[in-house]
Amino acid sequence: MLRVGLIGCGAIGSVVARELSQGAVKGAELTAVFDLVVDHPLKVEDRDSLLSRSDVVVEAAGHGALYEHGVAVRESGINLLVVSIGALADEDLEARLRQAEGGRLFLCTGAIGGFDILRAAMLFGPLEEVAIASTKPAAALSRPWMEQAVQGALAEGTEPVTVFDGPARQACALFPESANVTATLSLATVGFDRVRVQMVGDPEATRVRHVVTASGVAGNYELSFENAASPDNPRTSAVTAYSVLRALGDIGQPPVSFL
Structure with a gap:
């Protein structure tokens, strides 16, 4: 046992x-x-x-x-x-x-997968671009360090708000409760400094959505995941x-x- x-x-x-x-x-x-x-x-x-x-x-x-x-x-x-x-x-x-x-x-x-095909593609030849766009309920992405206008848009707005667009290493530091999937993707593919991350807060979102895209000599890949949020922590997929x-x-x- x-x-x-x-x-x-x-x-x-x-x-x-x-x-x-x-x-x-x-x-x-x-x-x-x-x-x-x-x-x-x-x-x-x-x-x-x-x-x-x-x-x-x-x-x-x-x-x-x-x-x-x-x-x-x-x-x-x-x-x-x-x-x-x-x-x-x-x-x-x-x-x-x-x-x-x-x-x-x-x-x-x-909360995401598909690493088998991406690692196989890397054996075939280099992956030139790897990115992940994560969309979460708006309130789940609000942080005290954000500008007041951004916090207001997340709290009261009606449109999606992109709160981050940059390398995975920085995303993990700024959103430690939300960036584990980003880190997993980075470790499985081209590293923290080459994976591009977008974090989007959507007032209409009730689930957590991750879209992974990658391209290289083996082909182009798009993997999409939409998970129910944890009832105890909306920053985490159940x-x-x-x-x-x-x-x-x-x-x-x-x-x-x-x-």
């Missing part, structure tokens, strides 16, 4: 915890929850207690948690499944996580928690692989 420890029991972690406790992933069980705020019957008070009860630790608590605990989890010999992939836009953190010796490092694909569960199923009992 795969023992699963969980860092963070918020919008994503609480769903993962509930589903694991109900037997959603064959061969896996929730054995520890490490969260400084949220209470849980399996709550532990420190990282050492979490590690002693886990074969794999799921990080679902945001960038700060990955900075604080990620390397230590791997160095303890425990496998690490990362949800807050946007934190890897920090080159130093990415290097330390990759170079840590011990447990294996897994990256959750989250399906992300189930992507974590799917990953745990693969880690615990590898299925027939689609190669």
Whole structure:
């Protein structure tokens, strides 16, 4: 039985915890929850207690948690499944996580997919352009650092507002709660400095929409995803928690692989 420890029991972690406790992933069980705020019957008070009860630790608590605990989890010999992939836009953190010796490092694909065809295309020849346009409910993209006019348009406007257009590395820094799919795409393809990101707030949107485009010598690609937003956090796609569960199923009992 795969023992699963969980860092963070918020919008994503609480769903993962509930589903694991109900037997959603064959061969896996929730054995520890490490969260400084949220209470849980399996709550532990420190990282050492979490590690002693886990074969794999799921990080679902945001960038700060990955900075604080990620390397230590791997160095303890425990496998690490990362949800807050946007934190890897920090080159130093990415290097330390990759170079840590011990447990294996897994990256959750989250709310988008299609990486198999894009990686195959990269083997055929270089991808010249990779971009992602993410459209979310307007209120989910409002940030205190934005100009008052932009915040007003997001709060009261009737038209979509493009709040960011630039490289993935910058998008991950400005929108840490919303840029995990951007980071995943960057790591799977041409890197954080070459993937172009557009973030759009739409007052009419009730779902989270991501459109990935790529072009290169192998061909032109357009992948579209429209996900229901998490009821607890509109900045997160509800399906992300189930992507974590799917990953745990693969880690615990590898299925027939689609190669």
